[in-house]
Amino acid sequence: MSDSAARRVPIEPQSVDAPLTSSAVLLTLVLGSAPGAVDTVRGVLGDLDDIVKNVAFRDLHASLACTVGIGGDAWDAVARAPRPRELHPFRAVRGAAHTAPSTPGDLLLHIRADRRDLCFELERQLLDRFGDAVSVVDETVGFRYFDARDLLGFVDGTANPVGPALPAATIIGDEDPAATGGSYLVVQKYVHDLSAWKGLTTEQQEAVIGRTKSDNIELDDAAAPDQKSHKTLSTIVDDAGVEHDILRDNMPFGSPGQAEFGTYFIGYTRELWVIERMLERMFIGDPPGAHDRLLDVSTALTGGVYFVPPSEVLAGLGD
Known part of the structure; x- marks a missing residue:
């Protein structure tokens, strides 16, 4: 199979390239220890397409989709297939000032739609089917905030690839036969200290982000290396000068009543090392010690790595 053909492997309902929606649920699950738990999980994932269709028919224009990622610790038991070359549990990144933690997760369900009720109903039906075969370790409900901004007030996802560059950046080709048609998924849940952020001037905030706040224009960095x-x-950018893109499907989340304000980072990539290097540069710094100043107001609470298999693999899990 040629590289271009590999990128055309159908991945529905593994909708890595699904459009940004107004609502999303990020559900992190761990496998239960009861007898038959893995078989139950395999059966539900094998039926996922039908379960999604059962909910989506209520509004076919709402773009309901569910993408499933399988973690490195659960891959052998759930997938029973050759391991994708780069798949492994999230590796914590510890800098001098901030840490990107690694947290439990065997399955990651990325549910999204333009209607909150459809996300709710799909999540309910899936958890009913899973029963005690899984435990929920994190449930985050995200929403689109104004014109695709985060809760810090900046447009998010500007650098996402579009057109032919999208599958080229997210869908694995012939370079890894065990993973062809799949994608790596990295997730992190960040909470923001909005009081500290609002204590900065707009110009200071723009220098931290690297873009203007009102019209999202890219800015040059200051001359100082830190x-x-x-x-x-x-x-x-690799040693050959080639820039490597990823797809960010980040969603804001929060509860003003609980003083919780955050961003759920959702990164799909063809090459896991790209996101891992990004996190090293952010948390350790480039040069080391010069960390991403966004982390001074944004704390990572979770970290997980998953592999999103193509639909044929997912559908076959119930066989």
Whole structure:
């Protein structure tokens, strides 16, 4: 199979390239220890397409989709297939000032739609089917905030690839036969200290992010080596000068009544090392010690790595 053909492997309902929706649920699950738990999980994942269709028919224009990622610790038991070359549990990144922690997770369900009720109903039906075969370790409900902004007030996802560059950046080709048609998924849950953030001037905030706040225009970094912006630190260029893109489907979440304000980072990539290098640059710094100043107001609470298999693999789990 040619590289271009590999990128055309159908991945529905593994909708890595699904459009940004107004609502999303990020559900992190761990496998239960009861007898038959793995078989139950395999059966539910094998039926996922039908379960999604059962909910989606209520509003076919709402773009309901569910993407499932399988973690490295659960891959052998659940997938019973050759392991994708780069798949492994999230590796914690510890810098001098901030840490990106690794937290439990065997399955990651990324449910999204333009209607909150459809996300709710799909989540309910899936958890009913899973029963005690899984435990929920994190449930985060995300929402679109104004014109695709995060709760810090900046447009998010500007650098996402579009057109032919999207599958090229997210869907694995012939370079890894065990993973062809799949994608790596990295998730992190960040909470923001909005009081500290609002204590900065708009110009200071723009210097941290690397873009203007009102109209999202890219800015050059300051000359000082310890003043690289989030935009620069999260841009990965290899030794040959080639820039490597990822797809960010980040969603804001929060509860004003609980004083919780955050961003759920959702990164799909063809090459896991790209996101891992991005996190090293952010948390350790480039040069080391010069960390991403966004982390001074944003704390990572979770970290997980998953592999999103193509639909044929997912559908076959119930056989």
